[in-house]
Amino acid sequence: xxxxxxxxxxxxxxxxxxxxxxxxxxxxxxxxxxxxxxxxxxxxxxxxxxxxxxxxxxxxxxxxxxxxxxxxxxxxxxxxxxxxxxxxxxxxxxxxxxxxxxxxxxxxxxxxxxxxxxxxxxxxxxxxxxxxxxxxxxxxxxxxxxxxxxxxxxxxxxxxxxxxxxxxxxxxxxxxxxxxxxxxxxxxxxxxxxxxxxxxxxxxx
Numbered sequence: 751x752x753x754x755x756x757x758x759x760x761x762x763x764x765x766x767x768x769x770x771x772x773x774x775x776x777x778x779x780x781x782x783x784x785x786x787x788x789x790x791x792x793x794x795x796x797x798x799x800x801x802x803x804x805x806x807x808x809x810x811x812x813x814x815x816x817x818x819x820x821x822x823x824x825x826x827x828x829x830x831x832x833x834x835x836x837x838x839x840x841x842x843x844x845x846x847x848x849x850x851x852x853x854x855x856x857x858x859x860x861x862x863x864x865x866x867x868x869x870x871x872x873x874x875x876x877x878x879x880x881x882x883x884x885x886x887x888x889x890x891x892x893x894x895x896x897x898x899x900x901x902x903x904x905x906x907x908x909x910x911x912x913x914x915x916x917x918x919x920x921x922x923x924x925x926x927x928x929x930x931x932x933x934x935x936x937x938x939x940x941x942x943x944x945x946x947x948x949x950x951x952x953x954x955x
Contacts, residue, residue, distance in 0.1 A: 752820070753819070753820065753823055756800050756820040756823045756824050756827070757823045757824070757826065757827045758827065759798075759799045759800040759824060759827065760799070760800045760801075760802070760823060760824035760825065760826060760827020760828045760830075760831065761827040761828075761830055761831040762794075762797070762799045762827075762831065763794050763799040763800055763801040763804075763824070763827070763828050763831065763908070764827060764828040764829065764830060764831020764832040764833075764834075764835065764908060764911075764912075765831045765832075765835055766789070766790045766791075766793045766794050766799065767790045767794075767801070767828070767831070767832055767906075767908045767909050767912060768831065768832050768835030768836060768839070768912045769789065769790060769835075770786070770787040770788070770789055770790030770791075770909070771787070771790075771832075771909050771912040771913060771916070772835075772839055772843075772846060772912075772916075773786045773787060773789070774786070774787045774900065775846050775849040775850055775853065775913075775916070776843075776845070776846055776849065780901070781897070781901065783900075784896070784897040784900040784901050785893075785896075785897050787896055787897070787900055787909075788892055788893055788896040788897065790896075790909075791804065791879060791880075791892045791896055792889060792892055792893075795880065795883050795889075795892065800820075800821075800823075800824030800827065800828075801824070801828060801908065802821065802824055802825040802828050802907070802908060802932075802935075803872070803873065803876045803906060803907060803908060803935050803939065804876055804879075804880040805821055805824065805880075806821065806873075806935070806936050806939050806940065807873070807876070807877035807880070807881070807939030807940055807942065807943035808877075808880075808943065809821065809940070810940060810943045810944050810947060811947075825932075828908045828911075829908070829911055832908055832909075832911040832912035832915065833911060833912075833915045835912060835915075835916075836850075836911070836912045836913070836914070836915025836916040836917075837915055837916075839916050840915065840916045840917070846916060847916060847917060847918070850913050850914075850916040850917035850919075851917045851918055851919060853913050853917070854913055854914055854917040854919040854924070855919065857905070857910065857913070857927060858919065858923055858924065858927060862926075862930060865905060865927060865930045865931060865934065866930050866931075866933065866934045867934065868903060868904045868905040868931075868934065869904070869905045869906075869907065869930060869931040869932070869933065869934020869935045869937075869938065870934040870935075870937050870938035870941075871899070871902070871904045871938055872899045872904035872905055872906050872931075872934070872935055872938065873934060873935035873936060873937060873938025873939035873940075873941075873942075874938040874939065874941070874942045875895040875896075875898060875899045875904065876895070876899070876906070876935065876938075876939055877938070877939040877942050877943055878891055878895055878942065879891040879892045879894075879895035879896065880892075881943075881946070905931040905934065905935075906931070906935065907928055907931040907932040907934075907935050910927070910928055910931055911928055914927075914928070
């Protein structure tokens, strides 16, 4: 039951990220779209859904095999949710598909190392956003970190899955792109989490 719960929770997170991605694509004002994208992480945090990029950084704490399995199940759910939403919106909203095509064409033109670095810094911001919410019960981290990573051109793996499946650019190159972003998101989130933990340990001595 717990495994199914994490998988379904991951799907719900994927749906919310897709809604955030849709409003970003459809907004003529890029800044407004970036701010409104925050509805995704706000909903996920308030509802307690499982989002890979919001949880991977906290795996530096004491976690067993079951926790890692649940994280991966959540990731699969995230991907399934965004794939379904991307395909549905692609055919329901032609203007959204056109916008997604433009975004994905630009993404695929990036060098692989640029994609990795962009994913890394998005991972940093995702960890900070969720950590501020968890530790201080504040949404300020979300409301600032989400627009910042979007307007900076950083890459979010789950949102990118949505963009590609809402476009006509699905293929092996897109898959490799997403895998690079997942790696970058994970590295950025884990790195800042580890460094934050080191500071806390030093303060406690």
